[in-house]
Amino acid sequence: DVQLVESGGGLVQPGGSLRLSCAASGFTFRSYRMNWVRQAPGKGLEWVSYISSGSSNIYYADSVKGRFTISRDNAKNSLYLQMNSLRAEDTAVYYCARGDSVTGAAFDYWGQGTLVTVSS
Amino acid sequence: EIVLTQSPGTLSLSPGERATLSCRASQSVSSSSLAWYRQNPGQAPRLLIYGASSRATGIPDRFSGSGSGTDFTLTISRLEPEDFAVYYCQQYGSSTGFTFGPGTKVDIK
Numbered sequence: 001d002v003q004l005v006e007s008g009g010g011l012v013q014p015g016g017s018l019r020l021s022c023a024a025s026g027f028t029f030r031s032y033r034m035n036w037v038r039q040a041p042g043k044g045l046e047w048v049s050y051i052s053s054g055s056s057n058i059y060y061a062d063s064v065k066g067r068f069t070i071s072r073d074n075a076k077n078s079l080y081l082q083m084n085s086l087r088a089e090d091t092a093v094y095y096c097a098r099g100d101s102v103t104g105a106a107f108d109y110w111g112q113g114t115l116v117t118v119s120s
Numbered sequence: 121e122i123v124l125t126q127s128p129g130t131l132s133l134s135p136g137e138r139a140t141l142s143c144r145a146s147q148s149v150s151s152s153s154l155a156w157y158r159q160n161p162g163q164a165p166r167l168l169i170y171g172a173s174s175r176a177t178g179i180p181d182r183f184s185g186s187g188s189g190t191d192f193t194l195t196i197s198r199l200e201p202e203d204f205a206v207y208y209c210q211q212y213g214s215s216t217g218f219t220f221g222p223g224t225k226v227d228i229k
Contacts, residue, residue, distance in 0.1 A: 035218070037165075044208065044220060044221075044222050044223045045157075045159075045165065045208055045210075045220040045223075046220065047210075047217065047218035047219065047220065050217070050218065059217055061217065095164055095165075100167070100170055100176075102170065102171070102174075103152050103153065103170060103171060103212075104212075105152065105153040105155065105170070105211075105212035105218075106155035106167055106170035106171075106176075106210070106212075107155070107157075107165070107167060107210075108167045108170070108176060108177070109167075110164035110165055110166070111164065112163075112164055113164055
């Protein structure tokens with residue numbers, strides 16, 4: 001079965017940093033595009049970042065550009081999100097999500113999410 | 121930037137009824153890049169429809185998607201208890217990235 005398990009969330013002060021991880025299993029990780037999506041408490045979904053299977057193409061939402069860095073280690077079946085200069089508005093549940101194999105445009109599997117709280 | 125608008129904001133229906141949810145884009149979207157998700161409380165979203173009309177793996181046939189250009193529809197033919205949830209449409213554009221709509225909540229009447 002496909003599994004995505006996020007970790008690394010927690011409480012951090014404004015201006016601080018945090019690194020999220022997503023451990024993938026049950027599929028050939030190196031063949032799939034991956035994404036981070038977040039959801040602020042009580043709010044809707046916001047796409048954060050995308051990385052292609054071989055890391056050659058990377059995109060970010062404008063709201064995190066210059067502060068967040070997505071990366072992956074295909075040998076370790078892992079996806080990462082380095083978050084710097086965190087703001088209160090970055091408080092959210094962060095999900096890793098797999099891009100579907102047909103179009104890459106839909107997210108066919110999601111992790112359970114990890115909560116990031118930015119507060120002093 | 122493509123903006124997705126979903127209507128209605130809330131839909132109040134009874135189990136067994138038909139639900140029709142709308143997603144409108146601010147400019148034309150490729151049908152291959154339009155998806156629908158269901159999110160139950162406390163859970164991660166689940167992919168229902170991709171490519172505007174293709175059901176994802178394991179999704180029952182009471183879910184159907186249609187539309188093209190700027191107007192897309194998700195139809196649930198007979199609401200089951202687990203279908204009372206929030207639904208999001210999402211699109212991908214090579215120059216605009218990924219965008220989600222604000223969601224439609226389907227609640228029990």
